[in-house]
Amino acid sequence: xxxxxxxxxxxxxxxxxxxxxxxxxxxxxxxxxxxxxxxxxxxxxxxxxxxxxxxxxxxxxxxxxxxxxxxxxxxxxxxxxxxxxxxxxxxxxxxxxxxxxxxxxxxxxxxxxxxxxxxxxxxxxxxxxxxxxxxxxxxxxxxxxxxxxxxxxxxxxxxxxxxxxxxxxxxxxxxxxxxxxxxxxxxxxxxxxxxxxxxxxxxxxxxxxxxxxxxxxxxxxxxxxxxxxxxxxxxxxxxxxxxxxxxxxxxxxxxxxxxxxxxxxxxxxxxxxxxxxxxxxxxxxxxxxxxxxxxxxxxxxxxxxxxxxxxxxxxxxxxxxxxxxxxxxxxxxxxxxxxxxxxxxxxxxxxxxxxxxxxxxxxxxxxxxxxxxxxxxxxxxxxxxxxxxxxxxxxxxxxxxxxxxxxxxxxxxxxxxxxxxxxxxxxxxxxxxxxxxxxxxxxxxxxxxxxxxxxxxxxxxxxxxxxxxxxxxxxxxx
Amino acid sequence: xxxxxxxxxxxxxxxxxxxxxxxxxxxxxxxxxxxxxxxxxxxxxxxxxxxxxxxxxxxxxxxxxxxxxxxxxxxxxxxxxxxxxxxxxxxxxxxxxxxxxxxxxxxxxxxxxxxxxxxxxxxxxxxxxxxxxxxxxxxxxxxxxxxxxxxxxxxxxxxxxxxxxxxxxxxxxxxxxxxxxxxxxxxxxxxxxxxxxxxxxxxxxxxxxxxxxxxxxxxxxxxxxxxxxxxxxxxxxxxxxxxxxxxxxxxxxxxxxxxxxxxxxxxxxxxxxxxxxxxxxxxxxxxxxxxxxxxxxxxxxxxxxxxxxxxxxxxxxxxxxxxxxxxxxxxxxxxxxxxxxxxxxxxxxxxxxxxxxxxxxxxxxxxxxxxxxxxxxxxxxxxxxxxxxxxxxxxxxxxxxxxxxxxxxxxxxxxxxxxxxxxxxxxxxxxxxxxxxxxxxxxxxxxxxxxxxxxxxxxxxxxxxxxxxxxxxxxxxxxxxxxxxxxx
Numbered sequence: 001x002x003x004x005x006x007x008x009x010x011x012x013x014x015x016x017x018x019x020x021x022x023x024x025x026x027x028x029x030x031x032x033x034x035x036x037x038x039x040x041x042x043x044x045x046x047x048x049x050x051x052x053x054x055x056x057x058x059x060x061x062x063x064x065x066x067x068x069x070x071x072x073x074x075x076x077x078x079x080x081x082x083x084x085x086x087x088x089x090x091x092x093x094x095x096x097x098x099x100x101x102x103x104x105x106x107x108x109x110x111x112x113x114x115x116x117x118x119x120x121x122x123x124x125x126x127x128x129x130x131x132x133x134x135x136x137x138x139x140x141x142x143x144x145x146x147x148x149x150x151x152x153x154x155x156x157x158x159x160x161x162x163x164x165x166x167x168x169x170x171x172x173x174x175x176x177x178x179x180x181x182x183x184x185x186x187x188x189x190x191x192x193x194x195x196x197x198x199x200x201x202x203x204x205x206x207x208x209x210x211x212x213x214x215x216x217x218x219x220x221x222x223x224x225x226x227x228x229x230x231x232x233x234x235x236x237x238x239x240x241x242x243x244x245x246x247x248x249x250x251x252x253x254x255x256x257x258x259x260x261x262x263x264x265x266x267x268x269x270x271x272x273x274x275x276x277x278x279x280x281x282x283x284x285x286x287x288x289x290x291x292x293x294x295x296x297x298x299x300x301x302x303x304x305x306x307x308x309x310x311x312x313x314x315x316x317x318x319x320x321x322x323x324x325x326x327x328x329x330x331x332x333x334x335x336x337x338x339x340x341x342x343x344x345x346x347x348x349x350x351x352x353x354x355x356x357x358x359x360x361x362x363x364x365x366x367x368x369x370x371x372x373x374x375x376x377x378x379x380x381x382x383x384x385x386x387x388x389x390x391x392x393x394x395x396x397x398x399x400x401x402x403x404x405x406x407x408x409x410x411x412x413x414x415x416x417x418x419x420x421x422x423x424x425x426x427x428x429x430x431x432x433x434x435x436x437x438x439x440x441x442x443x444x445x446x447x448x449x450x451x452x453x454x455x456x457x458x459x460x461x462x463x464x465x466x467x468x469x470x471x472x473x474x475x476x477x478x
Numbered sequence: 479x480x481x482x483x484x485x486x487x488x489x490x491x492x493x494x495x496x497x498x499x500x501x502x503x504x505x506x507x508x509x510x511x512x513x514x515x516x517x518x519x520x521x522x523x524x525x526x527x528x529x530x531x532x533x534x535x536x537x538x539x540x541x542x543x544x545x546x547x548x549x550x551x552x553x554x555x556x557x558x559x560x561x562x563x564x565x566x567x568x569x570x571x572x573x574x575x576x577x578x579x580x581x582x583x584x585x586x587x588x589x590x591x592x593x594x595x596x597x598x599x600x601x602x603x604x605x606x607x608x609x610x611x612x613x614x615x616x617x618x619x620x621x622x623x624x625x626x627x628x629x630x631x632x633x634x635x636x637x638x639x640x641x642x643x644x645x646x647x648x649x650x651x652x653x654x655x656x657x658x659x660x661x662x663x664x665x666x667x668x669x670x671x672x673x674x675x676x677x678x679x680x681x682x683x684x685x686x687x688x689x690x691x692x693x694x695x696x697x698x699x700x701x702x703x704x705x706x707x708x709x710x711x712x713x714x715x716x717x718x719x720x721x722x723x724x725x726x727x728x729x730x731x732x733x734x735x736x737x738x739x740x741x742x743x744x745x746x747x748x749x750x751x752x753x754x755x756x757x758x759x760x761x762x763x764x765x766x767x768x769x770x771x772x773x774x775x776x777x778x779x780x781x782x783x784x785x786x787x788x789x790x791x792x793x794x795x796x797x798x799x800x801x802x803x804x805x806x807x808x809x810x811x812x813x814x815x816x817x818x819x820x821x822x823x824x825x826x827x828x829x830x831x832x833x834x835x836x837x838x839x840x841x842x843x844x845x846x847x848x849x850x851x852x853x854x855x856x857x858x859x860x861x862x863x864x865x866x867x868x869x870x871x872x873x874x875x876x877x878x879x880x881x882x883x884x885x886x887x888x889x890x891x892x893x894x895x896x897x898x899x900x901x902x903x904x905x906x907x908x909x910x911x912x913x914x915x916x917x918x919x920x921x922x923x924x925x926x927x928x929x930x931x932x933x934x935x936x937x938x939x940x941x942x943x944x945x946x947x948x949x950x951x952x953x954x955x956x957x958x959x960x961x962x963x964x965x966x
Contacts, residue, residue, distance in 0.1 A: 066601040125599030128610045133537050138599045138610060418892045418909075435892070 008039045008183070010046065010206060011190035013053030014199025019207070020045035027184060030096035030327045031316040031360040037094075039183050042207030047175070047215035050203040054146040054173040055221055057200030062143050062171045066120040069169060072197055073117035077110040079192045080157075087185050091157060094184045096326040096360070097280055098317045109161045112459065115443035119464050120169035134478065140471040143171030144247060145223040147467065148216035150209075150237075151186070152228045153179035153329050154283040159228050160186045162458045164202055167226075170467040175203045175222065177212055181329060209233065220244050224467070227251070228285075230381070231406070231452050249466055250454030251447070253381040254285040254409030257402035258438055259424060260301060261395070262294035264414035268436075269297075270304035272414070273387060276438035278312060278365050281328050282385040285453075286410035288438045290378060291389040292401050298391040302369070305389070306351050309365045314356050327361040328384050334361040337384030344368060344377045352385070373401050381407065395420065403429045408450030412438035431457075479509040481655070483677065484662040485518060486525035487670025493518055497652055497677065502568035502798045503789055503834045509566075511655050513678045519685050522674035526618045526645040527691050529671030534615045534643040536669075538593045544668055545589035545641060549582040551664035552629075559629060561790075562657040567625055568797040568835070569752050570789045577630050580915070584633040584933070587917040591938055592641025610947040615643035616717055617693035619941060620686045622707075624699045625651035625800055626755045628658050634921070634932040635696040635719075636673065642941040644694070645672045647686055652679040653800055690714060694941060697721070698757070701855075701880075701926050708929070719930035719940040721757065721922050723855040724883030727876035728760035728912070729898070731869065731889035732768040741888040742776035745861065748886055748912035750784065750839045753799050754808075754859040757927075758884040758906070758913055761856050763863040764872040770865040774843065777863065778824050781839050786829045798834040799858060805835045808858030811851050812840060815862070820845040825859070853879055869894060877903045882924030886912045905931070 005026075009016040018024075023041035028034065040046070061069070080087065088102040095102070125139030149163040156178055164174045178186040183206045190204040205212060213233075217225050217240045226249035227237050234252040241248045258276070260269050276288035293301050313324045328334050334355070341353055352366030365385040371378050378388055392398040402411055402424075412434040413424040425433045431449045434440070441447055446457035456466050482489040492512030501508040514522070533541075552559065560574035567574075598611040621635035628650050639646050650658035655677040665673045676682060680703070687695050687710050694717035697707050704722040711718050728748060734741045748760035765773045789797030799805045812826060825840030839859040845851050851862050866872045876885055885904040889895060899907055905923045908914065915921065920931035930940050 063605040065603055065605055067603060121601055123601060127596030128599060128612055129538070129596050131538065138608075140599065416892050418890045418895050421892055 005035055006037045008037060008187045008206075010040045010042065011187070011194065011202070011204040012046075012050045013056070013203065014194065017049075019043065020049060025180065025206070027094060027181070028330070029093050030329050031318065033360055037184055039187065039206045042205050042212045044211045044215040046205045046207065047212060047219055050175040050205050051146055051216075051219050051221050053200040053203050054175050057198060058145055058173045061168075061173050061198065061201050064171070066123065066169075069171065070117040070120055073113050073120070073165065073169060075196045076193055077113040077117070079196065080106055080110040080113070080189070083192060087157060087188060090185045090188055092317050094182045095153065095156065095329060096317065098321075098323050098326055100321055101280065105155060105158050109158050112158070112161050112443050113165045116165040116169040116464065119461055123170065123461070123464055123468070125470075130477075135474055135476055137472060137474045140473060141170075141465075141468040142471055144467060144469050145172060146221055147172045147174050148219065148222040148225040149174055149176045150213045150216065150225070150227045150229065151176065151178050153182040154280055154285075156182040157185040157189060160189070162228070162463075163226055166463040167467045168201060170464050172224075172467055173201050175205065175216055177205055177207070177216060180206065180208050214240065217241055217246070218243070222246060224249065226456065228458075234454055249456030251285070251456065251458055252409075252449060252452065252454040253383070253407055254287070254449065254453055255290060255379070255381050255405045255407040256286050256288055256410045256412070256430070256438070257290045257292055258288045259398045259402055259411070259413040260291060260293040260297055261398070261413070261415040261417070261420055262296040263416050264297060266297055266300040266304045269301060269414050270308045272438050273305060274308040274312070276412075277387040278309065278325055278385045279439065281325055281363070282387075283328060283333075283383050284439070286432065286439060287383075288412065289382060289387055290402075290405075291387060292392050292398050293389060294398070295391060295393060298389070302350065302367075302389060306367055309367055309387075310351050312365050314362060314364065316360060325365060325385065328363055329361070331361050333384065334363055337363045337382055337386060340377050340380075340382050340384075340386065341366065341368070344371065344375060347371045347375070347377065347388075373404055379405055395423075399424060399427050403427070406452040409448075409453035410434070479656070481509065481511045481659045481677070482662065483514055483518065483522075483659065484665070484673065484675040485514075485522045486674070487666070489662050490518070492677070494678075497655070497679070499566055499653070499656060500801070501565050502800050505833055505835070509656055511659070511677050513682065514676050516685070519676060519682060522647050522676055523618065523686065523689050523691050525671035526647050526674055529645045529669055530615070530617050532669060533640075533645055533672050536643070538595070541641060541643065542589045542593040545585050545592070545637065547667055548664050549585035549589070552578055552582040552585070552661075555660075555664065559657050559660060562660055563628060563654070564789045564797075566654045566656050567628065567800055568789050569626075570794050570797050572792060573752060577627055581629040581633040584630070584917055585637045588637035588641040588938065591935070592638075595642065595938060595942075604950075606950060606952040608949040608951070610949070612945040612947060613642075613939075613942045614945055616941055616943050617644060618691055619644045619646045619694045619696060620692045621646055621648040622683050622687070622695065622697040622699065623648065623650050623658065625654040626752060626757070628654045629661065631698045631721075632658060632661070634937065638932070638938045639696065639941045640668075640672065642938055644941050647674045647676065647692070649676045649678060649683055649686060652677070684710070687711065692716060694719070696932075696940070704928065717940075719932070720928045721930075721932055722883075722926065722928040723857075723881060724757050724759070724923065724927050725761050725853065725855050725879045725881040726758050726884045726886065726904070727762045727764055728886040729872045729876060729888065730763065730765040730769060730773055731887065731891060731894055732766045733891045733894070734888045735769050735772070738769060738772050739776045739780075742773055742780050744886075744888065744910070744912050745777055746780050746784070746839070749861040750781075750796055750859045751913065753796055753837070755800060755804070755857050756913065759857070760861065760886055760912065762852055762875070763861055764866045764875055765863060766869070766872065767865055767867050774823070774841075774863055777861065778841050781824055781841055781861075784839050786831060786836055786838060796839060796859060798831075798836045800835070802835055804857065805837050808837050808856055808860060811854070811856050811858075812842065812860055815842060815845045815849045815851040818846045818849050820849070820851070820862070847875070855881070869897065873898065873901050877901075880926045883922075883927035884908065884913070
């Protein structure tokens, strides 16, 4: 297969532009290590230009009715549906994910946008009433203004959608920075959107975290910044945003536990972990990365899980649809994941645990046992195809271990007993708790973390609320 | 005992006929109530009408404080009210004391809910517009209440109606008017006419329901009376909120085997509470085959330990039924089932009580599916227990009557719970905790068990009208106005 290096530009104020200081950067296919595209490498000047464009567009977009905004968003959703194959192929090549998986993401992206298009029209202020005699009150929900949004590399277009769709639906204008590693699908989407969306409402600029991402966070005219990324970056954003008291919306890392009680079905659980732990090479902030299994089911579960994981077909997604898992995103990520395994002294790797072939950034799907709750591999996010399995003694220990990490994004519990399921759903300190499954998301329900997994919700009406501010209007009646 | 009506803020003697109120435990006359004359019924409705505007305009915080005061006054009169309900209804005194507490709690709940009640600001269709949704009182509400929980079922209407800014004309059952008339003391601090309390039978009830000045009728009682009210109200499209009968199923699943005695106690309580005269009494038990024999045995043993007697006696579990008529109806259903092949395992008859309208707690097996005992409301202490082979069969049978008020299920199995909560057609589904009410949880029936809901947010909305206010701030003409097709 011949590799063509395609040139991309940034999308600012409805125009296609090179980086203000003319820099460019190469984009790599992680399955081969080869360059596949060249994109602008922005600087703070690009941030200034994009924020200016978003600011100019803000009054018009704010005053558009929800119905008018919905119309634009619905057209954007249609564009994704019409270009599913092209966008999925870009995503597959840029992230290294199986083409079928990338294709599955596209209808989710368009559904997310359609949900926010509709939700914008039912966004309501809570009250109209007379709480003091002679006065009446009502609430206006207003957009915040220019919003800066920084997306990650694991689901590039979907994460961009999770950010710009609620922001735009609520009447904000956006400066969006895709990951410097995976900007292609977002830039291509912007090209498609150019004819539909008023100039300056959505701006896409590329470049590294410093200066572009950080520049957005520093910019005084950006009123809110949302980030999906790792915890360290989240903390930097929160600190920098404090300088201008921007609103901050952070969806950070996770270390999702899977509690398997003895009454669960080991085969069903193994199948769920095979998907939830290794989907997208485990590069999912809700990945099922820590299994804590009951004393009776532990051995049976491993008997099912290890062969299930070993059955995964790993390789370059370009080989064909039989490939179920691709590489991780980069050499640095590969080194990081393997580093966790190297440092896990005393642990036993039941399967996996190395690279796969000599080309591309692969890590074999890995199952690790004999780990302690305090071990690094249990405590910190690996963000790769690595699942640890621990054996708990009783229900209290299971819940204690599940909660004993700095993260709080998602968790799951497998049991047929309603008491155990409800007890766990109450005591687990995570923003999402699944019962008898792990990983599915819907547009209508919120996604976001507790503890150091961040604050603010993606998806659902809660996300829309995060992108608005509340105004109380009080009127004297006579 | 002298009784007075409450009309336009004044406690007055009735000018109409006499109504004898009987004590169902002694079968002797307890009181003679002077009923309202036609003019007094008219005055009560007129009083409510006149008070409506002022009450609707009263700030929510003030209404809130006044309703909390109603609750406080009720609690202070717990002994008096509980005794009256015991004497007139035959329900054990301990249940009546609880009822006064729940009644007061409903007032406290709606005091706050009314205060927090709010409309919405909705998105406009043009940016020069403001669109509001306002919640306003309906106007005058008639509250028609049955004899099994005279105060509680009044409170579930009166408290939300008042909290939403309506005025009320209340009428208790002709069997149990005394406790409701005594309630006048608890509402006398409200502005005159906001609450009016009458007494009388169905004839007076119908005069109230048919009155064009009544905007909404809230009723708890039989399906037949509910339909009659719906017909009358349909003529002028008055709002209705009807909480009617039930034939509640009670499903016992095999996974509760280790706790079968708890499930049996819960079932017996659900079947025999207040002599089975609860609209959500468990009236049909569907027990899965693997636990059937054990469950039946535990249920019968527990039933045999229950104490029938004087409802004023703290040791009594079950008092008499409310009336001779009610006992006849219950006995008739059991006899018909036996004639069709059912067996009375325990109970039947009066439990050895010569005086008082007693009917012993009764367990029936082998009742045919098409007998009234398994199809129509019994409203008495009878538990027909049916063996079923599968959860599918239990759910199908549970959904097989014209009623859909409540349903109980005993299980801890997650899949069973998720299935039952979606597939059972009932306004309330209780798992492992029969008949527990929650002021925040809407209560009412599907199918012929009623229309609308009491309690919760829905219970307040039953007494609210919705008004959409569309405000255009620009005076520019719209381009879709006339003239068409001739340019501007």
